[in-house]
Amino acid sequence: MDDITQGVTEAIHLIVTLDPDVMQIAALSLYISLSATCIAALIGIPLGGIIHFREFPGKRALIILIQTLYSVPTVVVGLILYLLISKSGPLGFLSLLFTPEGMILGQTILILPIMVGLVISALSGVDKSISDTLVALGATGFQKILQIVIEARFAILSAVVLGFGRAIAEVGVAMMIGGNIREFTRVLTTAITLETAMGEFGLSIALGIILLGLALIVVVILNLITSGLSSESQQIIGGPQG
Amino acid sequence: MIRIEKLTKKFGSTEPVKETDLEIRAGEIFTFIGPSGSGKTTLIRLIDLLEWPTTGKIFFDGIDTGSSEQVRLAIRRRMGMVFQKPAVLNTTVAKNVAFGLKFRGIPEAEAQKKVRGALELVGLPDFTDRKAVTLSGGEMQRVALARAMVTEPEVLLLDEPTANLDPVSADLIEKLIIGINKKFGTTMIMATHDMIQGQRLADRIGVIMDGRLVQTGTADEIFYQPKGRSIARFVGIDAITGGIVVDNTGGHAVIRVGNNCFEALTDIQKGKRAALYIRPEEVTLTPANGLPAKSSVRNQLNGRITKILPYGPFVRISVDCGFILTTIITRRSCSELTLNIGTDVVAGVKATAIHVLPEDDDLPFHQ
Structure with missing residues (x-):
């Protein structure tokens, strides 16, 4: 119990004093996980859209495969990527091992299936009658798809939030690809692992609280963006081309 | 267009x-x-x-x-x-x-x-x-x-x-x-x-x-x-089947159904089988013991009420005249005429209110 109270006190102290070490770790975590989330969203939303709106053989099987990949262990992604980007691996020339960029790549691969899968679910959640209505109102194929994506915005937001959550909370990729190098690839989760191993429970708890705080801020901002989308969407779908 | x-x-x-x-x-x-x-x-x-x-x-x-x-x-x-x-x-x-x-x-x-x-x-x-x-x-x-x-x-x-x-x-x-x-x-x-x-x-x-x-x-x-x-069924008319045209003078036909004869307008020739379609609203009812019906109504059929079903402000009455004739009258007329199941009535139908079709010439989608 003492450790926990001490941890909370220390967390408050570290945050209030803007401890440079802690700030650096938190900023790096945020940078890596947000980058991975953005890249995964940029790939995942259109990819989910293509899979949802196109009919092709093996579509069902592909969706099952994507859903299976939701549960891929972070260490397995770490291991495979490690083998690919290590000096002797086929992508060794990129020199990504033990770099933040390598960690971004790993987290992107880790959360992409969740994003694609949940985007497909989100789009399937939009009633078929909406699609018919849009076509009957004279929408082109592109206008229809864009409008359905906007209609599913809250569910798609959940996909993005969940992806971000998995990225910032994971240890496997960060440890295996990043290597927990101080001031270079050390992030919140790997720092917690290390401090706990060294018996610094207070610092670990403080880092845990900071991690949750960051997650809260990111989720709130994403929600605000989505609410704003309702009004902005109207300008996007217009245009003289019609 | x-x-x-x-x-x-x-x-x-x-x-x-x-x-x-x-x-x-x-x-x-x-x-x-x-x-x-x-x-x-x-x-x-x-x-x-x-x-x-x-x-x-x-x-x-x-x-x-x-x-x-x-x-x-x-x-x-x-x-x-x-x-x-x-x-x-x-x-x-x-x-x-x-x-x-x-x-x-x-x-x-x-x-x-x-x-x-x-x-x-x-x-x-x-x-x-x-x-x-x-x-x-x-x-x-x-x-x-x-x-x-x-x-x-x-x-x-x-x-x-x-x-x-x-x-x-x-x-x-x-x-x-x-x-x-x-x-x-x-x-x-x-x-x-x-x-x-x-x-x-x-x-x-x-x-x-x-x-x-x-x-x-x-x-x-x-x-x-x-x-x-x-x-006909979809628009609310039950067919009266088994009719035979016993006479036709220039489109003015007499059609026998069981023991009753109808006068109706049709080109179907004498001796042919015919089905009759009568809208329920076109059938008038008078109690059998009441005043003699107006002469302008050519077809007068004796029958007995077998069913009375409420139908909004109307009632739908089935009359057995050897075949079932359906009529719709207002609730008020029904009670004023004291019509009940078992009441003997005279059903009146104008010749012009009967739509006649050849019996076996139905379209190939029954019911």
Whole structure:
């Protein structure tokens, strides 16, 4: 119990004093996980859209495969990527091992299936009658798809939030690809692992609280963006081309 | 305005639209009536170019709609559609109404003006900023109507627009449909399973049964001269079968059914079998012990009441005259005439109120 109270006190102290070490770790975590989330969203939303709106053989099987990949262990992604980007691996020339960029790549691969899968679910959640209505109102194929994506915005937001959550909370990729190098690839989760191993429970708890705080801020901002989308969407779908 | 030639549509093994030919004229209200599942919705969707036909062609203003997606989009933009279940997008009423204009690239200021006009047209001028998903069914359907009308379509398609609505909202939508047709001359094509609604609204009616357009005509033609037993049943007439034409003098025929003889107008020749179709409203009832019936009613049949069923402000009475004759009279007349099950009555039918069809010449889709 003492450790926990001490941890909370220390967390408050570290945050209030803007401890440079802690700030650096938190900023790096945020940078890596947000980058991975953005890249995964940029790939995942259109990819989910293509899979949802196109009919092709093996579509069902592909969706099952994507859903299976939701549960891929972070260490397995770490291991495979490690083998690919290590000096002797086929992508060794990129020199990504033990770099933040390598960690971004790993987290992107880790959360992409969740994003694609949940985007497909989100789009399937939009009633078929909406699609018919849009076509009957004279929408082109592109206008229809864009409008359905906007209609599913809250569910798609959940996909993005969940992806971000998995990225910032994971240890496997960060440890295996990043290597927990101080001031270079050390992030919140790997720092917690290390401090706990060294018996610094207070610092670990403080880092845990900071991690949750960051997650809260990111989720709130994403929600605000989505609410704003309702009004902005109207300008996007217009245009003289019609 | 729209010409349909040899149109069919198959989904797997089912064929909701069987070979159909039809011409819809500019400015008319044309209504498809038929039982649920008879293929009305599929036909309406084909006309709105939401589906590709399996075979056959649809011409819009002389243009073949089957040539390319671009042509179909351009033609679809000259039409409006209101679905049975109105789907609104999760945004304001005004933005919902504006979608068709946005898709067509109409500038914002002009679009806003048109949206206001369309909402006024359907009587919802103050609903602009309301969230569309919070509206009642009737209000949503009016928004759907405004959304379809805002682009000033030449043809408005309506698929069971009042099927899910309460009577008051349904009445309002019907008034709007007629009003729009009068005001803008919009060609209206509507599907309904409610034959009375079809009768109220339509200039012409097409009866659809089991994917086939089985009769096209004015409401009177459909309701008084159905072309077969299935259509007759659908418009509320039970056939009296087993008749034989025993005499025919220049179209004025005498038809024997059991022990009764009817006078009716038909070209069916002496000796042929005939079925009689009599609208229940056309049958008068008088108690058998009452005053002698008026002489203008040519057919007087003695019978006994076997069934009395309430039917809104009316009652539906079955009279056994050797065959069952059905009549509809008001509740009040029923009690004033003290009619009960078992009462002996005289049923009167004018010769002109009997529609006669050859007995074995029914269309190939029974019941």
